[in-house]
Amino acid sequence: MTRFVWSEEFELGIDIIDHQHQRIVEYINQIYDISAADLDAATGENTAEIKQVLASLVDYTVSHFAFEEALMEEADYPELSEHQLVHRQFTGLIENLKARCEQGEEVSQKLAAVLQQWLIQHIMTEDKGYAELVKQQLLGIEPEQHRHWVAEAVSRYFQ
Ligand SMILES: [Fe+2]
Structure with a gap:
């Protein structure tokens, strides 16, 4: 595999979600870079660094999912469940x-590959599925009301 290169085709056109997806891509690339360096050094051990990035990635992803689900709920997306x-x-x-x-299991290479493949596939199918409705429902409302909703939801799900 190679580093995850973000491209316009992954954009949903919902800025806050696109930004969160790019942040997840950054974590995946960090895992990729660290695991590549570990392989070079042939240490075969998980560094504190990889554990740290992985913990951050899990936290961030859980928050992102909760945020995305709130957005779908707000828009009455029928395939939410x-x-x-x-x-x-x-x-x-x-x-x-x-x-x-x-x-202690060496999983970083596998992890980076699985994450990359999963995220691309998920954005291109399930996420694209809700994008139009969410845009119509949420971005169609008053800009002030929209900003307020987004700010409130961000503070609810991200620390
Ligand atoms: Fe999603």
Whole structure:
């Protein structure tokens, strides 16, 4: 695999979500860079750094999912429960990899690859599925009201 290069085709046209997705991409690239460096050094050990990035990634992703679900709920998106299920499955997957990493198993390369593939696929299918409705419902409202809703939701889900 290579580093994740963000491209316009991944954009949903909802700034706050696009920004959060790019932040997740940054974490994935950090894991990729660290694991590549670890392989060079042939240490075969998980550094404190990778554990730290992984913990941040899990935290951030959980917050992002909660934010996205609130957005879909606000827009009365009919496939919210299916989307939530996909989020739960992915959270389980990364929590499992995080636990294995903490126990010393070398998972960073696999993790970076899985995350990259999953995120691209998820954005291009499930996320694109809600984008139009959310844009119509939320971005169609008064800019002031919209800003207020976004600011309130951000403070609810992100520390
Ligand atoms: Fe999603």
